[in-house]
Structure formats: C-alpha cells, structure tokens
Amino acid sequence: MISAQLRDAAMVVDLKALKHNIKQQQAALPVNSRILAVVKADAYGHGAVPVANAAKEAGVDGFCVAMLDEGLELRNAGIDRLMLVLGLTPVHYAPIAALNDISLTVGSTSWLKEYAELAKHESLPPLKVHLALDTGMGRIGFQSVKEFKEALDLVRQPVFVFEGMFTHFATADVADDTYFKRQLQRWQEFLDTVDQKPPYVHMANSAVGMWHRETIAANTVRMGISMYGCNPSGHELPDSLDLRPVASIIAKTTFVKHLKAGESVSYGATYTAQNDEWVATLPIGYADGYLRRMQGFKVLVDGQECDILGRICMDQMMIRLPESMSVGTEVVLMGTSKDKTLFATDLADYAHTINYEILTSITPRLLRRYQD
Numbered sequence: 001m002i003s004a005q006l007r008d009a010a011m012v013v014d015l016k017a018l019k020h021n022i023k024q025q026q027a028a029l030p031v032n033s034r035i036l037a038v039v040k041a042d043a044y045g046h047g048a049v050p051v052a053n054a055a056k057e058a059g060v061d062g063f064c065v066a067m068l069d070e071g072l073e074l075r076n077a078g079i080d081r082l083m084l085v086l087g088l089t090p091v092h093y094a095p096i097a098a099l100n101d102i103s104l105t106v107g108s109t110s111w112l113k114e115y116a117e118l119a120k121h122e123s124l125p126p127l128k129v130h131l132a133l134d135t136g137m138g139r140i141g142f143q144s145v146k147e148f149k150e151a152l153d154l155v156r157q158p159v160f161v162f163e164g165m166f167t168h169f170a171t172a173d174v175a176d177d178t179y180f181k182r183q184l185q186r187w188q189e190f191l192d193t194v195d196q197k198p199p200y201v202h203m204a205n206s207a208v209g210m211w212h213r214e215t216i217a218a219n220t221v222r223m224g225i226s227m228y229g230c231n232p233s234g235h236e237l238p239d240s241l242d243l244r245p246v247a248s249i250i251a252k253t254t255f256v257k258h259l260k261a262g263e264s265v266s267y268g269a270t271y272t273a274q275n276d277e278w279v280a281t282l283p284i285g286y287a288d289g290y291l292r293r294m295q296g297f298k299v300l301v302d303g304q305e306c307d308i309l310g311r312i313c314m315d316q317m318m319i320r321l322p323e324s325m326s327v328g329t330e331v332v333l334m335g336t337s338k339d340k341t342l343f344a345t346d347l348a349d350y351a352h353t354i355n356y357e358i359l360t361s362i363t364p365r366l367l368r369r370y371q372d
C-alpha cells in the first residue's frame with residue numbers, strides 16, 4: 001500500500017516523547033529493571049522500525065511483537081536484542097524463528113514435543129522459548145501446574161533455550177484490584193514450582209508498570225501503550241507517570257468556501273448550515289483510519305476547536321472555520337494546537353472505543369513523519 005507523500009496530511013511521530021516515556025518508566029523502577037518495548041501492530045501504528053530504533057537508544061532490553069512476521073521485519077531492519085513473539089506460532093514456522101534468533105511463546109506441552117521431533121531432523125540453532133502461563137487472562141498458556149512442570153522438563157532439551165516465563169493480567173488497568181490479586185496469587189504458585197528460573201520472568205504490561213509496580217516479579221515491564229504516551233485505563237485511573245503523547249494527526253486545508261444558511265455538506269446531506277459560515281475541506285478520511293463515526297467531533301485550528309461537519313468521507317472531510325482562512329491552513333485532528341490538546345483518549349471516548357484502537361486504526365496510507 002502506498003503511503004501518500006504528495007498531500008498535506010500525516011501522522012507526526014515524536015520520538016523524543018517516546019524516549020521520554022521510556023525514561024519515565026525506567027526511573028520509576030528499581031535499578032537493573034528491564035523494559036521490553038512492545039512494538040506489535042507496527043508499533044501501535046507509529047511505525048515499528050523507527051520506534052524500535054528510538055527505543056533502543058532509550059535503553060530497552062528487547063522487543064515484543066505479536067507474530068513472527070513482525071519480528072522478522074525488525075530483524076531484517078537490523079534490530080538486535082531480544083525479540084519475543086507474544087502470540088502462538090504454528091510449529092512448522094518455528095524453524096524460521098530459530099534461524100533469526102527470535103524467541104517464541106509456548107503454551108502447551110504438545111507444541112514442545114512436536115517441535116523437538118521436527119528439529120531433530122534439521123540442523124537448527126536452539127529455539128528460545130518463553131512459557132506462557134494463564135493465570136486468569138483466559139487467552140493462551142498453561143493453566144495447570146502439572147502441565148507446566150511437564151513443560152519445564154521438555155524445555156530443558158538441547159533443541160530449546162528456556163529463556164523466559166510470563167503471564168498477562170486482565171484487569172491491571174481498573175480501580176478494583178480483586179481479580180488482579182487473584183491472578184497474582186496464581187502467578188506466585190507457578191513461580192514457586194520453578195527451581196531454576198529462566199533469565200526473563202515477566203508479568204507486567206503498561207498498567208502493571210503504572211499502578212502495581214510493587215508487585216513486579218524480576219522487574220521486567222512489557223511496555224506498550226504507555227510508551228506511546230497513553231493512559232492504559234483511559235480515564236479510570238490517574239497517570240502515575242509523566243507521559244507525553246507520541247502521535248499527532250495533522251492535515252492542511254485543501255479548499256475553503258463560504259456556505260450560506262440552508263446549504264448542506266457531505267453524503268446524506270446530514271448537515272445543513274443554520275447561518276452563513278466558512279467551511280474547509282481536509283484531505284483525510286476514514287480510509288486513513290480517521291473513523292467515520294467521528295462525525296460531529298472536533299479538530300483544532302490555531303488553538304480553536306472547530307466542528308466536523310456532515311459525514312466523514314473516505315478521503316476527505318469538512319470542518320467549520322471560525323473565520324475565512326486561506327487554503328493550506330494547518331489543522332490538528334489529534335495532538336496539540338497552542339494551549340489545546342486532543343488526546344487519543346478523547347477521540348476514543350467519542351468513538352466509544354479505547355486509545356489503543358484509535359492508534360492502530362490509522363492506516364499505512366497516512367504518511368508517518370518522524371521528529372527527533
């Protein structure tokens with residue numbers, strides 16, 4: 001897919017802010033703590049390779065991706081350090097991980113057995129493995145201590161390197177910590193069964209790194225949404241780190257007109273002007289990931305809030321200007337304009353979703369522009 005260079009619309013990615021956010025998390029953890037930068041889904045839409053390079057500069061120990069292809073993209077771009085695939089990989093693709101020094105998540109003994117069988121016929125470097133423990137997330141991983149113990153034996157075979165064990169919390173971002181504590185207790189039961197701990201023992205996502213720091217085992221944080229400057233809970237819990245938003249969305253007006261009272265705008269003619277007003281068109285739409293359901297939301301022009309008028313189109317949208325302004329005026333759809341900011345969380349609230357989905361919805365067509 002092309003990334004449009006020849007129009008004035010972009011996601012601006014502030015890599016200084018990204019490094020600042022990582023340093024904030026580092027400063028809040030004991031010395032010798034480790035951070036794994038979560039760069040799955042093209043670094044939550046920010047661009048995996050530039051984000052990974054900036055995170056390296058800020059001193060992260062490694063990276064987490066969701067699937068093997070994402071790990072390969074980073075290895076092919078020359079990104080070294082630990083690279084963990086958080087999702088499950090079919091056994092027949094696992095040799096590609098071994099050959100590229102990518103660590104895989106494993107959640108069953110049958111997987112380990114099948115891989116050991118496959119690998120003994122080939123000369124492969126040992127595969128680095130992290131055992132996933134399901135302590136209550138209910139997604140992937142060992143649920144019983146019995147099967148986990150069996151896995152501990154299997155993973156000591158020479159075809160494997162037992163590099164890590166981890167779990168994932170379902171409710172670390174909500175005020176009520178009852179379920180969190182239950183998961184923590186379950187995690188502790190698993191930990192107690194391991195005599196020789198692997199080098200990476202990790203259980204913290206952004207929310208644990210923000211609100212449950214005292215519980216972090218082995219001091220490793222898998223830092224995702226907070227690295228991008230967003231609060232994992234939306235508004236439920238207050239920021240406990242000084243986070244700066246990394247992504248902004250900006251566009252310049254391509255057309256400005258005077259609309260007379262009674263005239264309408266966009267598909268369905270759902271908006272009709274009550275008074276004479278100035279209207280501008282922007283070269284960005286829902287095919288760029290600015291969701292169609294943002295109809296009626298606002299943007300910022302020169303520090304002033306302006307309404308989005310009528311339906312958002314695939315490639316364009318219209319806004320009401322406070323006064324006549326020239327074509328080429330800069331408009332902020334997400335981010336800061338003078339003393340006003342539209343946060344990803346504000347867009348998410350309006351669209352009845354979460355800041356994660358706002359960021360990952362931005363499509364590759366919208367140019368990413370990096371600031372350092």
Ligand SMILES: *Cc1c(COP(=O)(O)O)cnc(C)c1O
Pocket residue numbers: 038040086168204205206207222223224225226232
């Ligand atoms: C996506 C993911 C993370 C990162 O979550 P954030 O809430 O963005 O910090 C951490 N761990 C696992 C297993 C994940 O899938």
